[in-house]
Amino acid sequence: MQNVAAYLRPGAGIHTVGVVGEIFNRPPFTFAYCADTTGPLTTDVGLTVHIEHGLDRLKKADLILLLPGEGHDDPPSQDLTAILRKTKAIVAAPCVGAFMLAATGLLDGRHATTHWAFTDRLAQTHPNITVTPDALYVDEGRLLTGAGVAAAADLCLHVIRRELGARKAGEIARAMVIPPHREGGQRQYATTPVAEVTDDRLAHITDWAQENLAKNITVADLARRALVSERGFARRFKDATGQSPHAWLTERRLRRAEELLEGGDLSVEEIAHHVGYGSAAALRRQFARRRGVAPRDYRRTFRG
DSSP states (O other): OOEEEEEOOTTBOHHHHHHHHHHHSSTTOEEEEEOSSOEEEEBTTSOEEEEOBOGGGGGGOSEEEEOOOSOTTSOOOHHHHHHHHHOOSEEEEOTTHHHHHHHTTTTTTSEEOOOGGGHHHHHHHOTTSEEOTTOSEEEETTEEEEOSTTHHHHHHHHHHHHHHOHHHHHHHHHHHTSOSSOOSOGGGGSOOOOOOOOOHHHHHHHHHHHHTTTSOOOHHHHHHHHTSOHHHHHHHHHHHHSSOHHHHHHHHHHHHHHHHHHHOOOOHHHHHHHTTOSSHHHHHHHHHHHHSSOHHHHHHHHOO
16 A cells, blocks of 8 residues: 545645645655646645646555535535446545445445544434444554544554554554553543533422532432422423433533543542542543543543
8 A cells, every 4th residue: 555645625724734745755655646626725724735746546545535515515526436436456445435435335334434423414314324432543454534633643553553564654643752552542532411401490409410420419309309200300301301210410520520630639539439430440431431432541641
């Protein structure tokens, strides 16, 4: 795998354009940017890049990169679709570039991912694809997809590691001062929604719960405060928020744990008690299950 071509469309994400250029515009690769037409192409930040190669350059490539850009819901041109369906090259689509690859039908019956903010849309638009929302990248052999903008580097380094070995991937990662492999998935970077409680009959209950997360609060405790049965409270809460009381409590505890990991020096054991878990092990289990990484790794990534 030495001949690499990156396809750009108008509004191409300048960060991804730069990342793939930094990775592949070096020996042993022959690298080029391509588009449907040659000439100036405006990126998402208004900068203009000059494209010297048309779609014919893709036909020579061992690796084709479909870079994200504006209008990601727009299907690729017929000429590009024909090339992608015919090529024997590896095709990798980071971020919303996955929508272009999906529109060709090549991902039908396969797994794929994209930026966490667009995974639901990808699944709705292309129901024949199994979307893996937490993955930084998904490897389906000749076809690969990746998560958000920075994950383009993870995807490209994975392809290099797979095709040329870990040493070459490590050399490039060191030159770029980035990790050759990141732990966890993109769930740790996603904004996890917490249901807002607008029902006045419940708001004072949830306000109290948030002020007392360090206590071992149960759904039964909340129901007693609301002066209703546990089953009735759970039903009313689900109707008002779309979440079960237990799921809401868990998300609030993890959100508070994130804040403490990002901005303080408390140990994981101390944070666990601050957010209502009996032990660090209990917090680690919930954090890994719902965020995809250990609390220590989350702190290393996001600490201010």
